[in-house]
Amino acid sequence: MATINRNYLKLPGSYLFSTIAKKVAAYSAEHPEADIIRLGIGDVTKPLCPAVIDALHRSVDEMGNPGSFRGYAPDLGYEFLRNTIAEKDYRARGCDISPDEIFVSDGAKSDCSNVQEIFGLDNKIAVCDPVYPVYVDSNVMAGRTGEYNEALGKFENVIYMPCTAANGFVPDIPKEIPDLIYLCYPNNPTGTVIKKDELQRWVDFARKNGSIILYDAAYEAFISEEGVPHSIFECEGARECAIEFKSFSKTAGFTGLRLGYTVIPKDLSAGGEKLWPLWARRHGTKYNGAPYIVQRAGEAIYSGDGRAQVRQQIAGYLENARIISDGLKAAGYEVYGGVNAPYIWMKTKDGMSSWEFFDYLLENLQIVGTPGSGFGPSGEGYFRLTAFGTKENSLKAIERVNGDVTT
């Protein structure tokens, strides 16, 4: 008789976004005239830039010609893309990463959830709290986390590292030494960053204790301030303790095209065994490569035109973030993030819980955001707004907040 992987039953329901959708649908049904502004979305809204569209058209034409048609992509991804990434994302920043340490994929979500497969089930993971849920859920499915404690909102065998205003949203080094440490900067959901010296402390800690840092830099392209590392490989010794994930999704609007990559240094090992061959084996066995046309589209964002166009898109989202963040601050809110990331993380009004504030914003200002408690217990009392909407809606939302304060 077939049986199931019972670890899946340990996952609490995907309560956050389904509850939000239900609440918004119920409100809309009761108030069909309401002009709801959605600042909860984590998806981009700007179309692909012209350089990407040109590359797609050209490569689609190539696929229709016998002389230039391509079938399966090489296991690690096409060399033209890996060479460009190694040069522009790493060597240009002084990071010693070679093209064959780059694994091209269909995005960071798949990679940061699948990477745990190459580690033993006895590894203990540490995550930031609040957290991008994929890190925890993928480890739950693998059976690495123990049971969920409903009252605490935590899995019993996971080290949760609180990230709050008190520690600048950078976790303190935990007392118990984790085997795998998930870090994500610029951070989702808090929109905050880690400074180079702070990240170096984590690298030093991991090296000393034989831990591996799984570094999610999906929002790297939004970094606008000096002193914020664009890659963990800017830190000394990171090649000995880190894996990095990057995504074209938020960088260049590829959420629908799907492209990302993972960097595993050849010298990186765990328990005396190299990790590169394991991931190469996993990649080759379970994945058949991002489409040729998408890899060509990815290459195009590194061209002169592509780079300028993508920067302009990001500047537009960061301008929305500034509008929202400045507007909230002027209205008296405590606000974080939004400078090097498309996320604004705010304290709720008058000590409301995250969900109370969700209802308050929906019912009084017709604004939808995401309750911080949905990302982990330390998110309680916080709320996430995103800058992925239009400028018009960002301005309109702040007008409503101002109206709320003055009435």
Ligand code: PLP
């Ligand atoms: N990592 C973080 C922190 C994210 O917030 C997201 C998407 O929201 C992803 C990864 C997923 O990226 P991709 O679209 O490349 O799968």
